[in-house]
Amino acid sequence: MEFAYSAKVEALREQVTDFVNNTVIPLEPVYQSQKPEIGPWDTPQIIEDLKNQARALGLWNLFLPGDRGAGLTNLEYAPLAEISGRSPWMAPEAMNCSAPDTGNMEILHHFATPEVRELWLPQLLDGKIRSVYSMTEPAVASSDANNISLRITEEGEGFRVKGRKWWSSGAMSPHCKVGIVMGLSDPDGERHKRHSMIVVPLDTPGVNILRSTSVFGFSDSGHGGHAEIEYDCWVPRDHLLGELHSGFAIGQARLGPGRIHHAMRLIGMAERAFDIMCDRAHNRFPFGKAIAEQGVFQDWVAEARIRIEQVRLLVLKTAWLMDTVGNRGAAVEISAIKVAAPHMAQWVIDRAIETCGGAGVSQDYPLAELYAQSRMLSIADGPDEVHKMKIARHELRRYAPGS
Amino acid sequence: MEFAYSAKVEALREQVTDFVNNTVIPLEPVYQSQKPEIGPWDTPQIIEDLKNQARALGLWNLFLPGDRGAGLTNLEYAPLAEISGRSPWMAPEAMNCSAPDTGNMEILHHFATPEVRELWLPQLLDGKIRSVYSMTEPAVASSDANNISLRITEEGEGFRVKGRKWWSSGAMSPHCKVGIVMGLSDPDGERHKRHSMIVVPLDTPGVNILRSTSVFGFSDSGHGGHAEIEYDCWVPRDHLLGELHSGFAIGQARLGPGRIHHAMRLIGMAERAFDIMCDRAHNRFPFGKAIAEQGVFQDWVAEARIRIEQVRLLVLKTAWLMDTVGNRGAAVEISAIKVAAPHMAQWVIDRAIETCGGAGVSQDYPLAELYAQSRMLSIADGPDEVHKMKIARHELRRYAPGS
């Protein structure tokens, strides 16, 4: 047991910290000022500039294990993803490490046919295009993946994809070119063998992007929003990912890293809020005393530090487990951080909002948007209730009579 | 002691409930559809239509005691304001009972010179114009009113008003014509005799509306947003409200009813969220069972009902105290509901969001905006920390040695 980061990770942390704190965050106002001057769902130019800088620094595709990425383990990547979470609208994309592209690249890498993979993966790895992941549906309780009802049916030399998805994040962006769609391919199959996953280029006839859903009033327009999409289209057979009816297993493979990446970034989001609240507290003087010297505020600071540190350690241990026993072996811990990280972040950010008063809920601080993101992350990829049920059932099995 | 509403109130509740549930709420989609077609800070036409209906029904200026209003006590008005909170962006304005106009009308009624009063009050009572209340400042910790630094200084036959305000809600609206401004008039005066309050018509040269601040990602554009205003203007002496240097006392007089009206509406907001979550729960079936039949959800429902009911009773008792012993005598209770009501609403709304999943944070439900509003109301009119300090000091005084 050893709690120090390796020398390699320490060096990378220093680099990423320098990039995020000294380059990215100071440019956040530029992002804000460029935003109204471009297309409603377009990305400010500053992001392209930052991508060039990150690539030049070698801070590129850090999320991806193996040859095509930086070759880091989850445990090595975790503290870096955390730092990128300090500026979640700019840093992850600048480093080509933003959701849902990271998960999509992993799926294409592992499950796409060579032709389809080479068509899309190099462009994504190069940050030339973006991609979308279409899983959730407006008409059913998608927290239970078994409810997914978009149909994928064989038709000629390929598949018809028919149904409606939403929360297809990024698809409003003009740079978003390809989607991965989960659908029901065998309604009568075994419980976890009913669904398939398939690649759908967004210019396929019959892909209709209807609108975007907002998150607490925020459109996430710089990231391509969250699209509702009507699919009624045909794609060739080689667009299928993995085996037919193996969609559920692919989804599970994808969600493990996806969830831990979110958890990592949530820690960075909380740390950003913590910085803001501590800074502000030294500079505001209600009732004749700096907020920093007031007992209730100090209680929040201590509580925030205790909560952040605990979640960070749980995330790091989960990353280590994923590296050593695999995503399936780490399933309980992945569910645990899926629940714990957003709640911790919401709490810290909420206290930062309270510390900043009216400014805290406004556009003058990133806090309200950080809150909105972290609240959404208690829902996305499965709400708390589903993950807690999984944890509980796993734990209770050990105590079952006769076990 | 008697917990039944009077027959008069029951009749009004029935009327207001019918108006809000059967007229206003069904028209919310019309409001949403009219919004993009008008000026960015303008109010959809549907509101004017509803105002006409409400006036015809006698559901007009219910907030105002005395001859010029409906003549209701706080205790009588409380349950009506609650119902209007079920549709907080439409119902209060439809009934000419929305903040900050209600408080401003009360101030004009009680403290304005007859000339100034008759210039503005009839138009406000008639719903022809709107008004703004400029208190909070961006540069100081305004939770402590003693920090307010905008200067009001005698100059010729009137006063110069010079300084910057923000969170001046409503001022972006083209219908907003007049402001009430709080400023420092005697920096060396006694603690609560340093400030004055003054009427400033918004077309006065030197009134510059700079921008609006958002609440989470919501602009509140249909209500004139929340303006940051640079004041450097002159107004005649008769625009002063009450005595010179009596601003603090006027503010206190205003804030009592203002806070309880917010608390009342927050109960309605929570009830609206409660309705949404219970409805949804009967219609979604994750893991083969309606959400309504799942234990964790039922726990939220019970907890929500318990919390709502407790806050409602505390608000009603506070209203009764204001009627019987006055705002000052009810000061501790006013602080108590100022703290309790927004927290209760936040909790209920958050559980409704969780119940609705992705839809809950989006524009498809009013929940995220209700959350944003209720979160802001833990800050506006004094954050929790200030009100709790007041309550605690009051309580602890009874136990002081020698007391």
Added chain:
Amino acid sequence: MEFAYSAKVEALREQVTDFVNNTVIPLEPVYQSQKPEIGPWDTPQIIEDLKNQARALGLWNLFLPGDRGAGLTNLEYAPLAEISGRSPWMAPEAMNCSAPDTGNMEILHHFATPEVRELWLPQLLDGKIRSVYSMTEPAVASSDANNISLRITEEGEGFRVKGRKWWSSGAMSPHCKVGIVMGLSDPDGERHKRHSMIVVPLDTPGVNILRSTSVFGFSDSGHGGHAEIEYDCWVPRDHLLGELHSGFAIGQARLGPGRIHHAMRLIGMAERAFDIMCDRAHNRFPFGKAIAEQGVFQDWVAEARIRIEQVRLLVLKTAWLMDTVGNRGAAVEISAIKVAAPHMAQWVIDRAIETCGGAGVSQDYPLAELYAQSRMLSIADGPDEVHKMKIARHELRRYAPGS
């Protein structure tokens, strides 16, 4: 709607407050000093002295509506029971208003045959003897009354009572002479028509008192503890309460007032803790400043006041509902206070403990014992989970499709 206590209640409140604060509480040390000198389950003599005083003051059997008691409504009795909760081990018994005797007296009054009633009720009303209520069983999940398994079967001219009960509070006391026992009389009957309730004099052959269970480390020995009893005895037919198989209905009738009395006293317990913590805070000076002036402590004080006040209002409204629409009509509110009051009390008492430090958990303050009592009251008469389920189902019914 009216929140003032009636003149009659105000006068009684003054009397009871005077008795509890100025007579009972100052004698608590006498109770403690007499306790070790008497039999292990006996009651200190001071209680008899106080009973005489209370009776002389007319503060006797206040709980009982009608001729045989003080004739108060629930709403009138509520604020008096609250005050008695300030010294829960002495004041209720001194005033002949302590559980389980109050509930048992009500049952005997309403459901016993005249012979049996007159045998026991006058002695109980006179405070000469005490009684026990045997409902919960050690071997089953008694939170679900349908699980109750002690058998009541007809045998000759009476009934055999056979089974084991525990948490039969008071039965260790030498003064406890009679019990009311709930048992299964018709296993195949309809869901709520399977049980009967019967009177069992404790000297009946076959009543074996086995031991007492403690609450945290407290034996409640001054109140006859909480006995585990093996019943294998026979009682004559006229000992049956009400109709055969009507035990469930009688239990419901009993539990309504029982639960609200507990809730009332819990408010008094919280107020006692509040007093202790505010007193102490003025007299301890860590880090150079009285605790009373420290922000975190003030936050607890405010929070405690807000929570106490809300629960008090909910309890009062529930009492009013019981008076006006009956126990059944008030069922949801009774469940609500059953959940809310103990939690509120636990929170306030816990903060008082924290304020008193080591003294707080010790015998030097009543706080630890108050905590233990209030924690037990989240379990006794049905745990939170059962009451929340009842509330939720009631609420959700309104939203069911087709309703």
Added chain:
Amino acid sequence: MEFAYSAKVEALREQVTDFVNNTVIPLEPVYQSQKPEIGPWDTPQIIEDLKNQARALGLWNLFLPGDRGAGLTNLEYAPLAEISGRSPWMAPEAMNCSAPDTGNMEILHHFATPEVRELWLPQLLDGKIRSVYSMTEPAVASSDANNISLRITEEGEGFRVKGRKWWSSGAMSPHCKVGIVMGLSDPDGERHKRHSMIVVPLDTPGVNILRSTSVFGFSDSGHGGHAEIEYDCWVPRDHLLGELHSGFAIGQARLGPGRIHHAMRLIGMAERAFDIMCDRAHNRFPFGKAIAEQGVFQDWVAEARIRIEQVRLLVLKTAWLMDTVGNRGAAVEISAIKVAAPHMAQWVIDRAIETCGGAGVSQDYPLAELYAQSRMLSIADGPDEVHKMKIARHELRRYAPGS
């Protein structure tokens, strides 16, 4: 970074787990049955038997680094102390690792003169006698060590020790022979150089043990209770520990390990409660379904697992920091676990109590006593408020203007 225990630790964990789960816990009923048959403050014989077994197994003095103990690091000892916490009244003493002896042995080892050290340390290391640590005082707010007022003054060839202490745990035991006392030796000295620490054999004339304080009704009689002691005695000069006026520094040195040992054991206490609640849940069937299958209960299980795991990681990291950067370097983390571990344990134990119903608060389960212990541990060695203040000040320093 590496989250696996070393092979050495894994082997020890297996041994300690086997000893605690298969030897100690099954003998808990024997401890209970022996208790009433011995002196009121004496220790049941079973403990001596277990001590012999533990010594024979080499599970002895595991807490002590260096030659005289097991030579383990804090990180190595942490998971072992955790397991001993599963039976906190038996396992730590059986392994000669119980408070306050462990801390006292460390102080004697490091700070006593050779003569005094060899007089007491071998007997303590051998489990022949026990010892007491007298720090807290009944008359002052001891959460602030600067308030400590017992006087240590030079008198002849030694020191007079005069004042009153309480919470001197263990001193009621006939086996407790020696105390370490903290007192004020230089009232005018610098803030942290006013106090001294000194050895006082308990048979010194003028040491009067007055009484014991309880913890939520529990006397902790098997462990020598918590004594209040009047000191008015004289001890020779060589009984001084370390330098004159260095008591504060010695105290800090002692408290680091003391606090982490408590935190470790609290995790074991929580795991024990977790076991009990999961076992029970499979065996009780309210409303026709095992508790283990009910949603609300599952929510507690998941929440408990998430909370336990987070605190465990934070404790382990703190142990690692103490080993690598020293107690001072780990001060913030030590404060963090001092706050977090008892709260986590209280929450888990409380949910276990709720799961067990009436049995949960009674002597039939160890839960109520575990709760009492864990609640006291939020107070002992400094209440939350003091530790949070320390954490907050440390954090806020980084953000101070000009820093």
